[in-house]
Amino acid sequence: MSRPLVDSADRTISSRVFTDPAVHALEQSHVFSRCWLYVGHRSQFKAPGDFVQVLAGTVPMLLCLDDAGQFHAIANVCTHRGGRICQLEHGNAARFVCPYHNWTFNNRGDLIAVPRQHSPGFDKSRWNLMRAARVATYRDLIFCTFDPDACSLEDYLGEMKWYLDLVLSSSAAGTEVSAGVHRSIIHCNWKIPAEQFGSDNWHFQGVHGSMGRLGHRNEDPLHANSFHSWTANGHMLISVAPRREIPGANTAYLDGLAQQGNLSDAQLRLLRGSLVMTVFPNLSFVYFPGLCSIRVWQPIAADQTELWSWALYNRDAPEAVKEGIRTQVTRMFSPSGMLEQDDLEVWTRLETNLKSMPPSFRLCYEFGAGEAGTARPFPGATTNLQSDTPAFAFYKHWARLVGQDATP
Amino acid sequence: MKDEIERLLYHEADLLDSGRFHDWLALMAPELRYWAPVRAAVSRKDEQHGEATRLPLFDETKVSLGLRVSRLETGIAWIDVPPTRTRRFISNIMADRDDDGSVRVKSNFVVFRSRGRGEEWFAVGCREDRWFQGPGWLLKERKILLDQSTVENLPLFL
Secondary structure: OOOOOEEOOOOEEEOHHHHOHHHHHHHHHHHHOOOOEEEEEHHHOOOOOEEEEEEEOOEEEEEEEOOOOOEEEEEOOOOOOOOOOOOOOEEEOOEEEOOOOOOEEEOOOOEEEOOOOOOOOOOHHHHOOOEOOEEEEEOOEEEEEOOOOOOOHHHHHOOHHHHHHHHHOOOOOOEEEOOOOEEEEEOOOOHHHHHHHHHOOOHHHHHOHHHHHOOOOOOOOOOOOOEEEEOHHHOEEEEEOOOOOOOOHHHHHHHHHHHHOOOOHHHHHHOOOEEEEEEOOOEEEEEEOOEEEEEEEEEEEOOEEEEEEEEEEEOOOOHHHHHHHHHHHHHHOOOOOOOHHHHHHHHHHHHHHHHHOOOOOEEEOOOOOOOOOOOOOOOOEEEOOOOOHHHHHHHHHHHHHHOOEOOO | OHHHHHHHHHHHHHHHHOOOHHHHHOOEEEEEEEEEEOOOOOOHHHHHOOHHHOOEEEEEOHHHHHHHHHHHHOOOOHHHOOOOEEEEEEEEEEEEEOOOOOEEEEEEEEEEEEEOOOEEEEEEEEEEEEEEEOOOEEEEEEEEEEOOOOEOOOOOOO
16 A cells, blocks of 8 residues: 555655645545535625635635625536636625526525526526525635535634734724735645744755845844644744834734734734744634734645735724734735745745655654753644644644545 | 936946946835745746735845845845855847836846856846936836746845
8 A cells, every 4th residue: 555645654745735636626525525624714895695605625716795695605617618707806796697597596506587487397496506504604704615514613713713803803893804915826735824824934045045134023032922833723833022123103003903902912922923824624824023914825736736825914903003004914915925925935836846856755753853842831732833744734624524544 | 218228228237247336226216015926837827816915025125125134234144155056148129118107117137147157047137117217217116026936045235
Protein backbone atom coordinates (compact mmCIF):
# COMPACT_ATOMS: atom_id res chain seq x y z
CA MET A 1 0.00 0.00 0.00
CA SER A 2 1.33 3.45 -0.83
CA ARG A 3 2.21 5.85 1.95
CA PRO A 4 -0.53 8.14 3.22
CA LEU A 5 -0.47 11.70 1.96
CA VAL A 6 0.04 12.91 5.52
CA ASP A 7 2.26 10.59 7.53
CA SER A 8 2.44 11.10 11.28
CA ALA A 9 5.14 8.47 11.67
CA ASP A 10 7.83 10.76 10.26
CA ARG A 11 5.83 14.01 10.03
CA THR A 12 6.04 14.27 6.26
CA ILE A 13 3.48 15.35 3.69
CA SER A 14 3.34 14.24 0.08
CA SER A 15 3.80 17.03 -2.45
CA ARG A 16 0.66 15.66 -4.15
CA VAL A 17 -1.34 17.32 -1.37
CA PHE A 18 -0.52 20.59 -3.15
CA THR A 19 -0.45 19.53 -6.80
CA ASP A 20 -2.67 16.56 -7.62
CA PRO A 21 -6.01 17.30 -9.37
CA ALA A 22 -7.36 14.05 -7.89
CA VAL A 23 -6.60 15.33 -4.39
CA HIS A 24 -8.28 18.63 -5.28
CA ALA A 25 -11.42 16.73 -6.34
CA LEU A 26 -11.26 14.64 -3.17
CA GLU A 27 -11.16 17.69 -0.94
CA GLN A 28 -14.13 19.25 -2.73
CA SER A 29 -16.21 16.21 -1.78
CA HIS A 30 -14.68 15.59 1.67
CA VAL A 31 -13.59 19.00 2.99
CA PHE A 32 -15.54 21.79 1.30
CA SER A 33 -18.80 19.84 1.25
CA ARG A 34 -18.55 19.04 4.97
CA CYS A 35 -16.98 22.00 6.75
CA TRP A 36 -18.51 25.35 7.64
CA LEU A 37 -17.41 27.80 4.95
CA TYR A 38 -17.21 31.57 5.31
CA VAL A 39 -19.40 33.18 2.66
CA GLY A 40 -20.03 36.75 3.72
CA HIS A 41 -20.28 39.50 6.28
CA ARG A 42 -23.49 40.95 7.65
CA SER A 43 -22.43 44.48 6.69
CA GLN A 44 -22.61 43.53 3.01
CA PHE A 45 -26.39 43.39 3.45
CA LYS A 46 -28.34 46.58 3.98
CA ALA A 47 -31.86 45.66 2.85
CA PRO A 48 -34.03 42.63 2.11
CA GLY A 49 -33.25 41.38 -1.39
CA ASP A 50 -29.54 42.23 -1.18
CA PHE A 51 -27.32 39.52 -2.61
CA VAL A 52 -23.63 38.85 -3.07
CA GLN A 53 -21.94 36.38 -5.40
CA VAL A 54 -19.70 34.04 -3.41
CA LEU A 55 -17.85 30.77 -3.74
CA ALA A 56 -18.33 27.78 -1.46
CA GLY A 57 -15.35 25.66 -2.38
CA THR A 58 -15.55 25.68 -6.17
CA VAL A 59 -19.35 26.12 -6.23
CA PRO A 60 -20.57 29.55 -7.42
CA MET A 61 -23.22 30.65 -4.95
CA LEU A 62 -25.46 33.59 -4.18
CA LEU A 63 -25.77 34.65 -0.58
CA CYS A 64 -29.18 36.32 -0.29
CA LEU A 65 -31.10 38.11 2.45
CA ASP A 66 -34.82 37.41 2.16
CA ASP A 67 -37.80 39.50 3.29
CA ALA A 68 -37.95 37.65 6.59
CA GLY A 69 -34.33 38.56 7.42
CA GLN A 70 -33.03 35.05 6.73
CA PHE A 71 -29.83 34.35 4.80
CA HIS A 72 -29.88 31.74 2.04
CA ALA A 73 -26.87 30.34 0.22
CA ILE A 74 -28.08 29.11 -3.18
CA ALA A 75 -26.11 27.88 -6.18
CA ASN A 76 -25.81 30.43 -8.98
CA VAL A 77 -26.41 27.53 -11.33
CA CYS A 78 -29.72 26.92 -13.07
CA THR A 79 -31.14 23.43 -12.54
CA HIS A 80 -32.19 23.24 -16.22
CA ARG A 81 -28.95 23.54 -18.21
CA GLY A 82 -26.57 25.04 -15.66
CA GLY A 83 -26.91 28.67 -16.72
CA ARG A 84 -25.59 31.43 -14.47
CA ILE A 85 -28.78 32.93 -13.08
CA CYS A 86 -27.17 36.11 -11.69
CA GLN A 87 -24.46 38.07 -13.50
CA LEU A 88 -23.71 40.88 -11.04
CA GLU A 89 -21.23 40.64 -8.17
CA HIS A 90 -23.72 42.17 -5.79
CA GLY A 91 -27.03 43.98 -5.93
CA ASN A 92 -30.65 43.73 -4.88
CA ALA A 93 -33.18 41.36 -6.43
CA ALA A 94 -36.17 39.38 -5.25
CA ARG A 95 -35.83 36.94 -8.13
CA PHE A 96 -33.24 35.71 -10.59
CA VAL A 97 -34.05 34.95 -14.21
CA CYS A 98 -31.71 32.58 -16.01
CA PRO A 99 -30.69 34.18 -19.34
CA TYR A 100 -30.77 30.82 -21.14
CA HIS A 101 -34.47 29.82 -21.01
CA ASN A 102 -35.76 32.32 -18.44
CA TRP A 103 -36.33 29.87 -15.64
CA THR A 104 -37.03 32.10 -12.67
CA PHE A 105 -36.02 31.53 -9.04
CA ASN A 106 -36.72 33.52 -5.88
CA ASN A 107 -33.92 34.49 -3.48
CA ARG A 108 -34.55 31.38 -1.39
CA GLY A 109 -33.70 29.24 -4.43
CA ASP A 110 -37.23 28.04 -5.28
CA LEU A 111 -38.12 27.65 -8.93
CA ILE A 112 -41.14 29.95 -9.21
CA ALA A 113 -41.73 30.28 -12.95
CA VAL A 114 -40.98 28.52 -16.21
CA PRO A 115 -42.18 30.61 -19.20
CA ARG A 116 -44.41 29.00 -21.82
CA GLN A 117 -44.77 25.89 -19.75
CA HIS A 118 -46.41 23.10 -21.74
CA SER A 119 -45.27 20.02 -19.93
CA PRO A 120 -48.13 18.17 -18.25
CA GLY A 121 -47.18 16.90 -14.85
CA PHE A 122 -43.99 19.02 -14.62
CA ASP A 123 -43.36 19.58 -10.92
CA LYS A 124 -41.48 22.85 -10.37
CA SER A 125 -40.76 22.02 -6.75
CA ARG A 126 -38.37 19.26 -7.83
CA TRP A 127 -36.12 21.78 -9.59
CA ASN A 128 -35.19 24.29 -6.94
CA LEU A 129 -31.58 25.50 -6.90
CA MET A 130 -28.97 23.50 -5.05
CA ARG A 131 -28.54 25.17 -1.68
CA ALA A 132 -26.45 24.95 1.45
CA ALA A 133 -27.90 22.65 4.08
CA ARG A 134 -27.49 25.35 6.73
CA VAL A 135 -26.47 28.97 7.03
CA ALA A 136 -25.37 30.35 10.40
CA THR A 137 -23.61 33.42 11.74
CA TYR A 138 -20.93 33.98 14.34
CA ARG A 139 -20.70 37.64 15.39
CA ASP A 140 -21.11 39.27 11.96
CA LEU A 141 -19.61 36.47 9.91
CA ILE A 142 -21.90 34.34 7.77
CA PHE A 143 -21.01 30.69 7.13
CA CYS A 144 -22.73 27.88 5.29
CA THR A 145 -22.32 24.13 5.12
CA PHE A 146 -23.56 21.51 2.68
CA ASP A 147 -23.56 18.86 5.41
CA PRO A 148 -26.98 18.56 7.08
CA ASP A 149 -25.33 16.59 9.89
CA ALA A 150 -22.58 19.14 10.61
CA CYS A 151 -22.15 20.22 14.22
CA SER A 152 -23.28 23.74 15.09
CA LEU A 153 -21.11 26.62 13.85
CA GLU A 154 -20.32 27.58 17.46
CA ASP A 155 -19.09 24.05 18.18
CA TYR A 156 -17.17 24.01 14.90
CA LEU A 157 -15.29 27.19 15.83
CA GLY A 158 -14.82 25.95 19.39
CA GLU A 159 -11.87 27.42 21.25
CA MET A 160 -10.99 29.53 18.22
CA LYS A 161 -13.88 31.86 19.12
CA TRP A 162 -11.84 33.34 21.96
CA TYR A 163 -9.27 34.55 19.40
CA LEU A 164 -11.80 35.51 16.74
CA ASP A 165 -13.49 37.75 19.30
CA LEU A 166 -10.33 39.87 19.44
CA VAL A 167 -11.06 41.21 15.96
CA LEU A 168 -14.83 40.66 15.91
CA SER A 169 -16.16 41.93 19.22
CA SER A 170 -13.87 44.52 20.74
CA SER A 171 -16.80 46.90 20.18
CA ALA A 172 -20.41 46.07 21.01
CA ALA A 173 -21.38 47.58 17.67
CA GLY A 174 -19.69 44.70 15.84
CA THR A 175 -17.66 44.94 12.66
CA GLU A 176 -18.04 45.76 9.01
CA VAL A 177 -16.05 44.94 5.89
CA SER A 178 -14.89 47.54 3.41
CA ALA A 179 -16.93 48.22 0.35
CA GLY A 180 -14.73 46.88 -2.42
CA VAL A 181 -12.79 43.64 -2.37
CA HIS A 182 -9.30 42.75 -3.51
CA ARG A 183 -9.34 39.77 -5.83
CA SER A 184 -6.16 38.20 -7.11
CA ILE A 185 -5.11 34.99 -8.81
CA ILE A 186 -2.37 33.07 -7.04
CA HIS A 187 -0.69 30.26 -8.91
CA CYS A 188 -0.52 27.87 -5.99
CA ASN A 189 -2.64 25.48 -3.99
CA TRP A 190 -4.99 27.13 -1.46
CA LYS A 191 -3.48 25.25 1.49
CA ILE A 192 -0.09 26.92 1.07
CA PRO A 193 -1.41 30.36 2.10
CA ALA A 194 -3.95 28.90 4.56
CA GLU A 195 -1.08 27.12 6.32
CA GLN A 196 1.20 30.14 6.34
CA PHE A 197 -1.44 32.47 7.69
CA GLY A 198 -2.31 30.26 10.62
CA SER A 199 0.99 28.78 11.57
CA ASP A 200 4.06 30.39 10.12
CA ASN A 201 5.72 33.35 11.76
CA TRP A 202 9.07 31.88 10.80
CA HIS A 203 8.70 32.88 7.13
CA PHE A 204 8.81 36.60 7.94
CA GLN A 205 12.57 36.79 8.23
CA GLY A 206 13.00 35.07 4.88
CA VAL A 207 10.12 36.18 2.70
CA HIS A 208 9.74 39.67 4.17
CA GLY A 209 13.38 40.27 4.96
CA SER A 210 13.29 43.43 2.86
CA MET A 211 10.71 44.97 5.18
CA GLY A 212 12.67 43.86 8.22
CA ARG A 213 15.79 45.50 6.85
CA LEU A 214 13.88 48.76 6.39
CA GLY A 215 12.79 48.67 10.02
CA HIS A 216 9.26 47.48 9.40
CA ARG A 217 9.31 44.50 11.69
CA ASN A 218 8.20 45.13 15.21
CA GLU A 219 8.07 41.73 16.88
CA ASP A 220 9.26 40.30 20.17
CA PRO A 221 9.27 36.54 19.51
CA LEU A 222 10.30 35.58 23.06
CA HIS A 223 7.53 37.55 24.79
CA ALA A 224 4.95 35.58 26.80
CA ASN A 225 2.27 36.79 24.38
CA SER A 226 4.15 35.44 21.35
CA PHE A 227 3.02 31.92 20.51
CA HIS A 228 1.31 29.61 18.06
CA SER A 229 -1.98 28.05 19.00
CA TRP A 230 -4.11 25.38 17.33
CA THR A 231 -7.48 24.01 18.24
CA ALA A 232 -9.84 21.18 17.36
CA ASN A 233 -11.16 21.14 13.77
CA GLY A 234 -7.93 22.42 12.22
CA HIS A 235 -8.01 26.09 13.24
CA MET A 236 -4.75 27.81 14.12
CA LEU A 237 -3.22 31.19 14.81
CA ILE A 238 -0.07 33.18 15.41
CA SER A 239 0.10 35.79 18.15
CA VAL A 240 3.14 38.06 18.25
CA ALA A 241 3.80 40.72 20.86
CA PRO A 242 5.36 43.98 19.64
CA ARG A 243 8.90 44.92 20.60
CA ARG A 244 7.57 48.32 21.46
CA GLU A 245 4.24 49.99 21.08
CA ILE A 246 4.24 52.65 18.41
CA PRO A 247 2.07 55.52 19.63
CA GLY A 248 -0.40 56.88 17.14
CA ALA A 249 -4.06 57.51 16.47
CA ASN A 250 -4.66 53.80 16.78
CA THR A 251 -3.19 53.55 20.29
CA ALA A 252 -5.79 55.97 21.57
CA TYR A 253 -8.48 54.02 19.79
CA LEU A 254 -7.31 50.77 21.41
CA ASP A 255 -7.26 52.51 24.81
CA GLY A 256 -10.88 53.47 24.25
CA LEU A 257 -11.84 49.93 23.31
CA ALA A 258 -10.27 48.64 26.52
CA GLN A 259 -12.64 50.89 28.48
CA GLN A 260 -15.68 49.30 26.82
CA GLY A 261 -15.12 46.02 28.63
CA ASN A 262 -16.12 43.66 25.82
CA LEU A 263 -12.84 41.75 25.99
CA SER A 264 -10.89 40.24 28.87
CA ASP A 265 -7.56 41.69 29.97
CA ALA A 266 -5.70 38.82 28.34
CA GLN A 267 -7.51 39.43 25.05
CA LEU A 268 -6.83 43.15 25.21
CA ARG A 269 -3.12 42.50 25.69
CA LEU A 270 -3.00 40.35 22.55
CA LEU A 271 -4.81 43.09 20.65
CA ARG A 272 -1.69 45.27 21.12
CA GLY A 273 0.33 42.83 19.05
CA SER A 274 -0.34 41.04 15.79
CA LEU A 275 -2.62 38.09 15.10
CA VAL A 276 -2.67 35.94 12.01
CA MET A 277 -5.34 33.24 11.99
CA THR A 278 -6.78 30.53 9.80
CA VAL A 279 -10.23 29.13 10.40
CA PHE A 280 -10.30 25.73 8.75
CA PRO A 281 -10.40 25.31 5.84
CA ASN A 282 -9.77 28.57 3.98
CA LEU A 283 -10.69 31.68 5.97
CA SER A 284 -7.85 33.82 7.31
CA PHE A 285 -7.33 37.05 9.19
CA VAL A 286 -4.32 39.25 9.57
CA TYR A 287 -4.40 41.88 12.28
CA PHE A 288 -1.90 44.48 13.39
CA PRO A 289 -2.88 47.56 15.38
CA GLY A 290 -4.19 49.80 12.61
CA LEU A 291 -4.55 47.01 10.04
CA CYS A 292 -7.05 44.17 9.71
CA SER A 293 -7.82 42.03 6.68
CA ILE A 294 -10.30 39.18 6.35
CA ARG A 295 -9.56 36.89 3.44
CA VAL A 296 -10.68 33.70 1.75
CA TRP A 297 -8.39 31.41 -0.24
CA GLN A 298 -10.77 30.14 -2.93
CA PRO A 299 -9.70 26.72 -4.22
CA ILE A 300 -10.04 27.17 -7.99
CA ALA A 301 -7.80 24.25 -9.01
CA ALA A 302 -5.02 22.18 -7.47
CA ASP A 303 -2.51 24.78 -8.62
CA GLN A 304 -4.66 27.91 -8.57
CA THR A 305 -6.21 29.96 -5.80
CA GLU A 306 -8.24 33.12 -5.94
CA LEU A 307 -7.72 35.38 -2.97
CA TRP A 308 -10.69 37.54 -1.97
CA SER A 309 -9.91 39.98 0.81
CA TRP A 310 -11.52 42.91 2.56
CA ALA A 311 -10.49 45.43 5.18
CA LEU A 312 -12.29 44.71 8.47
CA TYR A 313 -13.00 47.24 11.22
CA ASN A 314 -15.40 48.07 13.99
CA ARG A 315 -18.67 49.41 12.66
CA ASP A 316 -18.56 52.37 15.04
CA ALA A 317 -14.88 53.22 14.57
CA PRO A 318 -14.20 56.83 13.54
CA GLU A 319 -13.95 57.29 9.76
CA ALA A 320 -10.26 58.22 10.15
CA VAL A 321 -9.54 54.84 11.80
CA LYS A 322 -11.42 53.01 9.04
CA GLU A 323 -9.59 54.89 6.34
CA GLY A 324 -6.27 54.23 8.02
CA ILE A 325 -7.02 50.50 8.09
CA ARG A 326 -8.03 50.51 4.41
CA THR A 327 -4.79 52.27 3.51
CA GLN A 328 -2.60 49.92 5.54
CA VAL A 329 -4.38 46.84 4.18
CA THR A 330 -3.83 48.14 0.65
CA ARG A 331 -0.18 49.01 1.18
CA MET A 332 0.72 45.79 2.98
CA PHE A 333 -1.82 43.04 2.29
CA SER A 334 -3.26 43.51 -1.18
CA PRO A 335 -2.09 42.44 -4.64
CA SER A 336 -0.03 45.65 -4.62
CA GLY A 337 0.90 45.23 -0.94
CA MET A 338 4.54 45.26 0.09
CA LEU A 339 4.16 42.16 2.28
CA GLU A 340 1.76 40.27 0.05
CA GLN A 341 3.79 40.67 -3.16
CA ASP A 342 6.64 38.60 -1.80
CA ASP A 343 4.29 35.98 -0.32
CA LEU A 344 2.65 35.56 -3.72
CA GLU A 345 6.01 35.30 -5.45
CA VAL A 346 7.37 32.69 -3.05
CA TRP A 347 4.16 30.62 -3.03
CA THR A 348 4.12 30.54 -6.83
CA ARG A 349 7.72 29.30 -6.98
CA LEU A 350 6.90 26.67 -4.41
CA GLU A 351 3.95 25.36 -6.43
CA THR A 352 5.97 25.26 -9.66
CA ASN A 353 8.70 23.33 -7.88
CA LEU A 354 6.34 20.81 -6.29
CA LYS A 355 4.65 20.16 -9.63
CA SER A 356 8.07 19.37 -11.11
CA MET A 357 9.01 16.77 -8.50
CA PRO A 358 8.36 13.02 -8.67
CA PRO A 359 5.13 11.99 -6.87
CA SER A 360 7.21 10.32 -4.15
CA PHE A 361 8.61 13.70 -3.02
CA ARG A 362 7.70 14.47 0.58
CA LEU A 363 7.96 17.64 2.64
CA CYS A 364 9.38 17.97 6.15
CA TYR A 365 7.01 19.00 8.96
CA GLU A 366 9.29 17.68 11.67
CA PHE A 367 10.71 20.90 13.07
CA GLY A 368 9.73 21.25 16.71
CA ALA A 369 8.41 17.67 16.94
CA GLY A 370 10.54 16.86 19.94
CA GLU A 371 9.84 19.95 22.00
CA ALA A 372 8.19 19.63 25.36
CA GLY A 373 4.89 21.46 25.49
CA THR A 374 4.82 24.63 27.55
CA ALA A 375 1.54 25.48 29.16
CA ARG A 376 0.35 28.98 28.30
CA PRO A 377 -2.71 30.70 29.68
CA PHE A 378 -4.44 30.74 26.30
CA PRO A 379 -7.03 28.49 24.62
CA GLY A 380 -5.91 25.59 22.42
CA ALA A 381 -2.58 23.80 22.26
CA THR A 382 0.31 26.22 22.11
CA THR A 383 3.96 26.29 21.13
CA ASN A 384 6.72 28.76 20.36
CA LEU A 385 6.97 30.73 17.14
CA GLN A 386 9.30 28.42 15.25
CA SER A 387 7.60 25.08 14.90
CA ASP A 388 6.00 22.91 12.22
CA THR A 389 3.66 21.41 14.81
CA PRO A 390 0.63 23.73 14.31
CA ALA A 391 0.81 23.34 10.52
CA PHE A 392 1.05 19.59 10.88
CA ALA A 393 -2.05 19.63 13.09
CA PHE A 394 -3.87 21.44 10.24
CA TYR A 395 -2.85 18.72 7.78
CA LYS A 396 -3.71 15.91 10.20
CA HIS A 397 -7.23 17.30 10.43
CA TRP A 398 -7.37 17.67 6.65
CA ALA A 399 -6.13 14.08 6.24
CA ARG A 400 -8.78 12.73 8.59
CA LEU A 401 -11.45 14.40 6.45
CA VAL A 402 -10.12 13.02 3.17
CA GLY A 403 -9.40 9.60 4.73
CA GLN A 404 -5.62 9.83 4.46
CA ASP A 405 -4.34 9.71 8.01
CA ALA A 406 -2.07 6.85 8.99
CA THR A 407 -2.10 7.31 12.73
CA PRO A 408 -4.50 5.50 15.01
CA MET B 1 1.47 71.62 -25.03
CA LYS B 2 0.27 68.25 -26.30
CA ASP B 3 3.76 67.43 -27.62
CA GLU B 4 5.37 68.42 -24.35
CA ILE B 5 3.00 66.26 -22.30
CA GLU B 6 3.52 63.37 -24.67
CA ARG B 7 7.30 63.65 -24.25
CA LEU B 8 6.84 63.82 -20.48
CA LEU B 9 4.76 60.63 -20.32
CA TYR B 10 7.13 58.78 -22.66
CA HIS B 11 10.06 59.91 -20.51
CA GLU B 12 8.28 58.69 -17.38
CA ALA B 13 7.58 55.32 -19.01
CA ASP B 14 11.23 55.03 -20.03
CA LEU B 15 12.41 55.72 -16.47
CA LEU B 16 10.17 52.98 -15.11
CA ASP B 17 11.00 50.43 -17.79
CA SER B 18 14.71 50.97 -17.29
CA GLY B 19 14.48 50.70 -13.50
CA ARG B 20 15.50 54.31 -12.79
CA PHE B 21 13.05 54.55 -9.91
CA HIS B 22 14.72 57.45 -8.09
CA ASP B 23 14.58 59.58 -11.22
CA TRP B 24 10.93 58.59 -11.50
CA LEU B 25 10.29 59.60 -7.86
CA ALA B 26 11.78 63.00 -8.64
CA LEU B 27 8.81 63.62 -10.92
CA MET B 28 6.41 63.24 -7.99
CA ALA B 29 5.17 66.30 -6.11
CA PRO B 30 5.54 66.13 -2.29
CA GLU B 31 1.76 66.24 -1.92
CA LEU B 32 1.19 63.48 -4.48
CA ARG B 33 -1.99 61.43 -4.30
CA TYR B 34 -1.55 58.22 -6.28
CA TRP B 35 -4.42 55.77 -6.15
CA ALA B 36 -6.48 53.18 -7.96
CA PRO B 37 -10.03 52.09 -7.16
CA VAL B 38 -10.84 48.37 -7.35
CA ARG B 39 -13.10 47.34 -10.20
CA ALA B 40 -16.25 45.27 -9.76
CA ALA B 41 -18.61 43.35 -12.01
CA VAL B 42 -21.66 45.52 -11.30
CA SER B 43 -23.56 48.16 -13.25
CA ARG B 44 -21.61 51.26 -14.31
CA LYS B 45 -23.66 53.36 -11.92
CA ASP B 46 -23.02 51.07 -8.97
CA GLU B 47 -19.33 50.90 -9.78
CA GLN B 48 -18.90 54.65 -9.65
CA HIS B 49 -20.94 54.97 -6.45
CA GLY B 50 -18.79 55.53 -3.38
CA GLU B 51 -15.57 55.09 -5.31
CA ALA B 52 -13.53 57.23 -2.95
CA THR B 53 -14.35 55.23 0.19
CA ARG B 54 -14.05 51.83 -1.44
CA LEU B 55 -11.05 49.68 -0.65
CA PRO B 56 -8.43 50.93 -3.14
CA LEU B 57 -6.01 48.85 -5.15
CA PHE B 58 -3.28 51.44 -4.69
CA ASP B 59 -3.24 54.21 -2.10
CA GLU B 60 0.12 55.89 -2.14
CA THR B 61 1.95 59.07 -1.26
CA LYS B 62 5.39 60.14 -2.38
CA VAL B 63 6.76 58.78 0.92
CA SER B 64 5.12 55.37 0.56
CA LEU B 65 6.26 55.10 -3.06
CA GLY B 66 9.75 55.91 -1.79
CA LEU B 67 9.51 53.00 0.67
CA ARG B 68 8.61 50.73 -2.25
CA VAL B 69 11.68 51.87 -4.14
CA SER B 70 13.90 51.35 -1.08
CA ARG B 71 12.45 47.87 -0.73
CA LEU B 72 13.40 46.95 -4.28
CA GLU B 73 16.92 48.18 -3.55
CA THR B 74 17.44 45.76 -0.65
CA GLY B 75 18.02 43.00 -3.20
CA ILE B 76 15.81 40.65 -1.16
CA ALA B 77 12.38 41.84 -2.30
CA TRP B 78 11.67 38.49 -3.92
CA ILE B 79 9.08 39.84 -6.33
CA ASP B 80 11.94 41.60 -8.11
CA VAL B 81 14.69 38.98 -7.86
CA PRO B 82 15.69 38.83 -10.66
CA PRO B 83 14.20 42.13 -11.83
CA THR B 84 10.88 41.99 -13.66
CA ARG B 85 11.11 43.14 -17.26
CA THR B 86 8.42 45.67 -18.11
CA ARG B 87 7.52 47.49 -21.29
CA ARG B 88 4.86 50.13 -21.31
CA PHE B 89 2.89 51.55 -24.18
CA ILE B 90 1.24 54.88 -23.45
CA SER B 91 -1.40 56.18 -25.85
CA ASN B 92 -4.67 58.10 -26.31
CA ILE B 93 -3.15 61.10 -24.56
CA MET B 94 -5.49 64.01 -23.91
CA ALA B 95 -4.28 67.13 -22.09
CA ASP B 96 -6.26 70.13 -20.90
CA ARG B 97 -5.05 73.12 -18.93
CA ASP B 98 -7.04 74.01 -15.80
CA ASP B 99 -7.65 77.52 -14.41
CA ASP B 100 -5.01 76.99 -11.72
CA GLY B 101 -2.36 76.29 -14.35
CA SER B 102 -2.28 72.55 -13.77
CA VAL B 103 -2.72 70.21 -16.68
CA ARG B 104 -5.18 67.36 -16.61
CA VAL B 105 -3.86 64.46 -18.62
CA LYS B 106 -5.66 61.30 -19.55
CA SER B 107 -3.76 58.41 -21.07
CA ASN B 108 -4.17 54.70 -21.74
CA PHE B 109 -1.53 52.14 -20.90
CA VAL B 110 -0.57 48.60 -21.71
CA VAL B 111 2.19 47.24 -19.51
CA PHE B 112 3.79 43.96 -20.51
CA ARG B 113 5.53 42.16 -17.67
CA SER B 114 7.84 39.21 -17.91
CA ARG B 115 9.45 37.36 -15.02
CA GLY B 116 11.94 34.57 -14.83
CA ARG B 117 12.01 32.42 -17.91
CA GLY B 118 8.44 32.51 -19.09
CA GLU B 119 5.85 34.19 -16.88
CA GLU B 120 4.19 36.88 -18.87
CA TRP B 121 1.14 38.99 -18.31
CA PHE B 122 -0.36 42.38 -19.04
CA ALA B 123 -1.79 45.23 -17.04
CA VAL B 124 -4.15 47.38 -19.07
CA GLY B 125 -6.02 50.53 -18.14
CA CYS B 126 -6.07 54.30 -18.14
CA ARG B 127 -4.70 57.08 -15.94
CA GLU B 128 -6.09 60.45 -15.03
CA ASP B 129 -3.25 62.74 -13.98
CA ARG B 130 -2.81 66.26 -12.74
CA TRP B 131 0.62 67.71 -13.56
CA PHE B 132 2.04 71.03 -12.39
CA GLN B 133 4.75 72.95 -14.11
CA GLY B 134 7.44 74.57 -11.98
CA PRO B 135 11.06 74.41 -12.95
CA GLY B 136 10.06 71.00 -14.29
CA TRP B 137 6.87 68.97 -14.43
CA LEU B 138 5.59 67.45 -11.18
CA LEU B 139 2.81 64.88 -10.79
CA LYS B 140 0.30 65.95 -8.17
CA GLU B 141 -2.43 63.43 -8.65
CA ARG B 142 -2.81 60.17 -10.47
CA LYS B 143 -5.88 57.97 -10.55
CA ILE B 144 -5.34 54.62 -12.19
CA LEU B 145 -8.23 52.67 -13.60
CA LEU B 146 -7.05 49.14 -14.19
CA ASP B 147 -9.36 47.14 -16.47
CA GLN B 148 -8.80 43.85 -14.64
CA SER B 149 -11.16 43.20 -11.71
CA THR B 150 -9.25 40.10 -10.64
CA VAL B 151 -5.57 40.90 -10.83
CA GLU B 152 -2.31 39.04 -10.63
CA ASN B 153 0.44 40.02 -8.25
CA LEU B 154 0.74 43.75 -8.86
CA PRO B 155 4.15 45.04 -7.81
CA LEU B 156 4.14 47.69 -10.51
CA PHE B 157 4.36 51.43 -10.70
CA LEU B 158 1.66 52.41 -13.17
